[in-house]
Amino acid sequence: MSPQTPNTEPLLTVQNLQAWYGRAHILMGVDLTVGRGEVVALMGRNGAGKTTTMKAVMGLMDTRSGGVSFDGRDVSALPPHRIARLGLGYVPEDRRVFTELTVEENLEVGRQPPRPGAPSWTPQRLYTLFPNLAEMRGRRGGRMSGGEQQMLTLARTLMGNPSLLLLDEPSEGLAPRIVQQMAEAIRALKAEGLSVLVSEQNLSFAAAVADRASVIEKGRIRFDGPMQALLEDDTVRRQYLAV
Amino acid sequence: MSRLVVENLQRSFGGVKAVRGVSFSLAQGEVLALIGPNGAGKTTCFNLLNGQLRPDSGTVRLDGVDLVGLPPRRIWRLGVGRTFQITATFASMTVRENVQMVFLSCRRRLFGLWQPAVGCFRDEAQNLLERVGMGAQADRPCGVLAYGDLKRVELAMALASDPKILLMDEPTAGMAPAERLELMALTSALVRERGLAVLFTEHDMDVVFGHATRIIVLDRGQLIAEGPPEAVRADERVQAVYLGTAA
Amino acid sequence: MSFYLVQFLSGLAAAATLFLVSSGLTIVFGVTRIVNFAHGSFYMLGAYLGWSLIERWGTTPLGFWGGVALASLAVGALGALMEVGLLRRLYRSPELFQLLATFGVVLVIQDAASYAWGSEDLLGRRAPGLKGSVDILDQPFPLYDLVLIALGPVVLGLLWLLFNRTRWGTLVRAATQDREMAAALGVDPAKLFTGVLFLGSALAGLGGALQVPREAVNLHMDMSIVVEAFVVVVVGGMGSLTGAFVASLLIGQLQAFGILVFPQITLVLVFLFMAVVLVIRPYGLLGRKEEAPPTAASPGPPLVLATGLVRWVPALLLLLLALVPLVAGDYALIVLTEVVILALMAASLHLLIGLGGLVSFGHAAYFGLGAYGSALLVKHLAAPMPLALAAAPVLAGVGALIAGWFCVRRSGLYFAMLTLAFAQIAWSVAFQWYGFTGGDNGILGVWPPDWAAGKAAYYLLTLALAGGTLFLLRRAAFAPFGYTLRAGRDSALRAEAVGIDVRRHQWYAFALAGSAAGLAGGLYAFSKGSVFPTLMAVPMSVDALVMVLMGGIQTLSGPVVGAALFHLLETEVMSLTEWWRLVLGLVIIVLVLAFPKGVAGFVRDLWMRRKEA
DSSP states (O other), X not given: OOTTSOOOSXXXXXXXXXXXXXXXXXXXXXXXXXXXXXXXXXXXXXXXXXXXXXXXXXXXXXXXXXXEEETTEEOTTXXXXXXXXXXXXXXXXXXXXXXXXXXXXXXXXXXXXXXXXXXXXXXXXXXXXXXXXXXXXXXXXXXXXXXXXXXXXXXXHHTTOOSEXXXXXXXXXXXXXXXXXXXXXXXXXXXXXXXXXXXXXXXXXXXXXXXXXXEEETTEEEEEEEHHHHHHOHHHIIIIIOO | OEEEEEEEEEEEEXXXXXXXXXXXXXXXXXXXXXXXXXXXXXXHXXXXXXXXXXXXXXXXXXXXXXXXXXXXXXXXXTTEEEEOSSOOOOTTSBHHHHHHHHHHHHTTOTTOSSSOGGGTTHHHHHHHHXXXXXXXXXXXXXXXXXXXXXHHHHHHHHHHTOOSEEEEESXXXXXXXXXXXXXXXXXXXXXXXXXXXXXXXXXXXXXXXHHOXXXXXXXXXXXXEEEOHHHHHXXXXXXXXXXXXXX | OHHHHHHHHHHHHXXXXXXXXXXXXXXXXXXXXXXXXXXXXXXXXXXXXXXXXXXXXXXXXXXXXXXXXXXXXHHHHHHXXXXXXXXXXXXXXXXXXXXXXXXXXXXXXXXXXXHHHOSSOBOOOOOTTOOSEEEETTEEEEHHHHHHHHHHHHHHHHXXXXXHHSHHHHHHHHHHHOHHHHHHTTOOHHHHHHHHHHHHHHHHHHHHHHHTTXXXXXXXXXXXXXXXXXXXXXXXXXXXXXXXXXXXXXXXXXXXHHHHHOGGGHHHHHHHHHHHHHHHSTTOSSOOOOSSOOXXXXXXXXXXXXXXXXXXXXXXXXXHHHHGGGTOOHHHHHHHHHHHHHHHHHHHHHIIIIITOOOOSOTHXXXXXXXXXXHHHHHHHOOOHHHHHHHHHHHHHHHHHHHHHHHTTSOHHHHHHHHHHHHHHHHHHHHHOHHHHOGGGXXXXXXXXXXXXXXXXXXXXXXXHHHHHHHHHHHHHHSHHHHHHHHHHHOHHHHHHTTOOHHHHHHHHHHHHXXXXXXXXXXXXXXXXXXXXXXXXXXXXXXXXXXXXXXXXXXXXXXXXXXXXXXXHHHHTGGGOTTHHHHHHHHHHHHHHHOTTHHHHHHHHHHHHHHHO
């Protein structure tokens, strides 16, 4: 694809995605897209299927069906590490830093070769984006606070030079001040050219970072449109987000 | 009258002082919120109160009885109930059996070898579940419940021992906004009905300012503010270290 | 003085081998979270392969060391093969399945080695150039052992560099903690794990091949080294290489000097040392508290008291069984008597595993204690059968109270290892204390009195006692006691927070289960007329686990079904072939892979699915 003709096809297309936990049917056919350079908020209340959607896209669910195509490739049958190597970066809700490894080693685990068409990251660049991490590069992940761990998880995923980030509830459990920093970080990444799918319950946080919103409820997408439209649509907000 | 009196609590981990001289009290009918940035020492504080951790110095008294050094089980029997940040129920049992388990424990019937457990304290458990709005789901296995419902079961389990004090660690974490307010409204109602006192930690400021009768703020192991919600919200130091400019 | 120095150096040489083997075990455990029973078999294979290669080329130093290296690499490749073919399918299974599957591999390798090299001891060639000895304070000390002593720290250093200074090592440590997250970051965990299995197995193979000049190669090397390596890993702290090194040194010395003081009970000494270390430092010398300790069994669906007609099935079955003597001959009655005894044994183990989530790897100890208790009373005091039978559960219960006090202090794998350790202590006492227990000659002539001597009479007696105890165990499972046990398994944190003393409850359950197993053991002694140390050995514990596994851990009827199936398989199939280990090993592996919920669980799932459809 030459840079002169911008690729209008979405970067990520999810079609009729279904997933199960054991015998519990969680996703009943999710459809969503993320365009190049776009930040999409996946909204919904707890248990609606946000985390499961992210995991299913990433190949982390045992049983799933439906289509997931990323950058023009069908990834629906690939194992997680192959999906990650194509440029999909996943930042889980529960952080999952490697507590026994230092900050530097955590970043090393995420390192992948540079990828054309995606910003590339080095530890040095990440330390300028997250100055806190620079100060504690020799510290073990387990001895960091929750907010610091959240930053490290994000930085670690960026080391894989992804073109699309899946951010699962980045504001959950963080102090309001750290939440503000997180929103700034997401905007900075968008400016770098990254696409982001961010799951959120916090409407004001989503409004501050996202261009578009998809609202999920009981394993299906119930609303899809510009963020502004969601903010103006009282019925959808009350029905699916309970705000 | 103060039920729980905490004086000059200290605890450090490998040279790092996690809690430095925290003192506060909790009276019957109060809903006291403990807030602060991540890493401020809230969880440590909680664990010092319920006996999970032993303080380096300081005292914790419940109705004049010193709790320091007692194992969590004893503290629970003296009347300090708790709910967990991450729900922990008995996943292989039904909702009612979970509550029955607590009744069996507080009436000291755990070692019975003959009488089937399903018949023990069945009505008491059912009544409690009705009160928290889980009566209709009493026969479902806890393993399949929605998150918000699990939190209600946890509340019922905490109430079954008829505690004087209830410690709630991030009681609404992971819930949708409307569910959060509903759960806290239920908690406030129970505080009035049963003459309870609640101490809770929380990050959702709507919940804190909507339901706490008093707030204490912790930063780097020390209390930096205490008072009614309005005063704490206006406090400049609290804004600087925790609330930020948006609040 | 010089004698003690040489003894000390021998201890160091033994420690080096022990470290090679246990470092491999600890690396594999760290990453896969699987305690690999077959690790000892890899050590044994390393010795056999090393022996063959050294016989062929070992006349020159190059041929000797080349043979050792080749044997080690071949064993490493076999370990990698086991990862790809077996372990990979088990990473998410309960640890009971993992332990059993690797034990299946032990049995298969036993027979394979016996087929390839025979059952005679093989004496190997000594290392060319290192055949002599040096005088240390006028005492001769083999040169070869000095090389071994130096090898230990060298291997430790190399491994440390590998894990802390290379990208591969960093990735392994990351995957050790969180496989799924590492995969989501683009790391292929499968490749990493195969590599780790190669490394760990090659270390075991190296340890084995290096033993060739020092001791005879035989078919017993596998169990003896793997049990010692378990002790080293547990004492040092699971997953800690430095811990394994320190523990190897300590245990090497303990054995070197213990043999001077208590030549008969060195094994007991080692296990007592482990028990003491674990009570003082619960996570081993250098182990750290695990954030999420490996769990034993995932909580199943709620146990439901049977209603309707199904409720009467056990009573009906009992009635039918009581009528069997009217039609069956002596042989059938003997087999049925054993089935009933084993059902009680399996059910008592299920109380621990199914309800408590406590996977005991040494339940045979209590079965054996009961059997020996009865037999010893008959032999030394000429006690009548009713008294001897009554003593069986009491003695086993007391034994379980003592061992259980230590064991319930730890959960998960540590619990399994501790129970194994106590079973080994009991076994070595029965095996080594000739004067009292008759050693491996056992105790003979333990027959019932005339009124119970007939096959039918003894069968009915067994049915009454075992059936009654099974009924009591079932009541206990549905009573508050069983519920409390399950509560502690589902969430120990929550159970403690609602005033349950989880540890004490588990302790009582351990004693109750041990006592029931003891009764089964007493009944077994009188049915066979004799007792032998094998009743307490590891394979017996594993048999009991296989019965529980066959039946499925999620149902109360499972162990009874499993015991019947297992015993029929044993008497009707395995007795027909000389290669019964191979058959049993393959059966275990197939069971673990094909029926993750056990046979009874499988049937129940089928039933539920049909009901839903």
